[in-house]
Amino acid sequence: METVDNTVWVLTWSDEFNEPTPDNRPDPNKWMYDLGHGENGWGNNELQNYTDKVENASYSEHEGRSCLKITATRTGTGYESARIKTKGKFEQQYGRFEACMKLPYGKGYWPAFWMLGADIDQNPWPACGEIDIMENKGYQPNIVSGALHFPGHSGSNPITHFYGYEDKRFDTDFHLFAIEWDEEKIDFFVDNVLYKRVKAKDVTDGEWVYNHSNKPFFILLNLAVGGNFGGNPNDNTEFPQSMYVDYVRVYKKVD
Numbered sequence: 001m002e003t004v005d006n007t008v009w010v011l012t013w014s015d016e017f018n019e020p021t022p023d024n025r026p027d028p029n030k031w032m033y034d035l036g037h038g039e040n041g042w043g044n045n046e047l048q049n050y051t052d053k054v055e056n057a058s059y060s061e062h063e064g065r066s067c068l069k070i071t072a073t074r075t076g077t078g079y080e081s082a083r084i085k086t087k088g089k090f091e092q093q094y095g096r097f098e099a100c101m102k103l104p105y106g107k108g109y110w111p112a113f114w115m116l117g118a119d120i121d122q123n124p125w126p127a128c129g130e131i132d133i134m135e136n137k138g139y140q141p142n143i144v145s146g147a148l149h150f151p152g153h154s155g156s157n158p159i160t161h162f163y164g165y166e167d168k169r170f171d172t173d174f175h176l177f178a179i180e181w182d183e184e185k186i187d188f189f190v191d192n193v194l195y196k197r198v199k200a201k202d203v204t205d206g207e208w209v210y211n212h213s214n215k216p217f218f219i220l221l222n223l224a225v226g227g228n229f230g231g232n233p234n235d236n237t238e239f240p241q242s243m244y245v246d247y248v249r250v251y252k253k254v255d
Contacts, residue, residue, distance in 0.1 A: 002197045004187070007180070009251035013090045016247045018066045020059035025052070026068060026084050033057075034083040034222075043125075046110070047226035047233075048072060048079040057082035060244070062102070065174070067244040070223045072109065074239035083222030091118040091216035096251040097133060098178035098189075099221070104241035105171035108233030109138025110224035111243040113177055115217040117209065126154035129209040131186065131217060134177035137230030138237075141169040144177070146188035148198060152206020156228075159203075161188065161196035174246055182253070183211045221245060 015030050026033075033052045034042075041047065050056075060069035072081040099113045112135045117128030130149035137143070147160035168175075178189040188196040200208045209215065223243045226232040233239075 002187075002194055004180075004194050007096075008254040009096050010254050012092060012095065012250050012252050014247060014249040015068070016066070017059060017068045017245065023054065024058045025054050026057055030089055031084040031086060032089065034085060034220075041227060042224070044224070044227040044229065046224045047108075048081040048224055050083045050222070051080050052082070053080070056080055057084060060242075062244045063174075065244075065246045067246050068221070069242045069244055070111075070221060071240050071242040072104070072223050072225050079225040079239075081223045081225060083220065083224075085116075085218055085220040087116075087118065087218040089218075090250070091218045092250055092252070093214070093216040094182050094252065096178060096180045097219065097248075098176060098250075099133070099248045100174050100176050100246035101134070102172075102174045102244040102246075103136050103138075103141070103170045104223065104243055105138055105141050105169075106233065106237040106241060107139040107231060108226050108237050109136075109241065110227055110229050111136050111138070112220070112222055112224065113248075114220050116220065118216045118218050126150055127207075127209065129215075129217070130154075131179060131181070131210075132158075132160075133179050133188070134190075135229065136170060139230065140164075141171045142166070144170060144190060146179070146196060148186065148210075150206055150209050153203075159198055163188075163190045163193075163195040174244070181210065186210065219248065219250075221248070
């Protein structure tokens with residue numbers, strides 16, 4: 001059984017989503033949008049068109065919490081949703097990255113909290129590296145997963161692990177999803193339970209890009225519809241539905 005280091009963390013960045021912006025859209029000082037259908041459905045055969053509409057990403061009060069609400073809607077020609085990222089606004093190498101979230105439910109929903117290497121424009125995916133802190137197949141409301149994509153382990157061959165509850169659901173309550181990342185390893189957590197540790201020294205069949213010199217990552221939040229991960233919506237999938245984010249926080253170790 002792996003143990004967690006007795007680490008003291010200091011907050012370096014956060015968005016608590018407590019103070020709505022004038023247009024009720026994500027804070028432009030912290031987030032930017034990905035827009036459109038992307039190439040081949042963002043590489044995953046996803047069906048949605050990402051927009052910057054307030055209907056798809058806005059501040060919201062939910063169950064007594066001030067939240068970011070990312071909503072997937074059905075349109076006359078397909079689906080719309082939102083994908084936001086901190087690229088160029090906040091990027092960090094190593095630390096604890098966490099978000100408190102409540103997920104949607106239904107086949108075809110694919111909520112995600114994840115990270116990409118900030119050098120993606122110079123080193124296209126998967127060379128930039130990807131850390132999936134939380135992904136969920138919308139028809140499995142009690143199971144989430146974390147994954148690493150990098151050269152040698154990408155696409156349908158990531159290093160991945162699943163975490164599930166027998167008596168709890170991720171669409172009925174808020175839960176905390178996190179990683180703790182340092183030079184030697186990446187730990188994955190749900191509700192502060194360490195469920196997977198990936199050590200750099202154990203990766204012998206790929207290029208571990210996460211400890212390269214001066215290699216920060218940026219954060220992404222999105223709600224996809226359809227695609228390779230969990231399949232497409234069916235007749236029982238209800239629209240619209242939302243992913244609620246109570247907060248996102250990032251920490252660094254205290255030396």
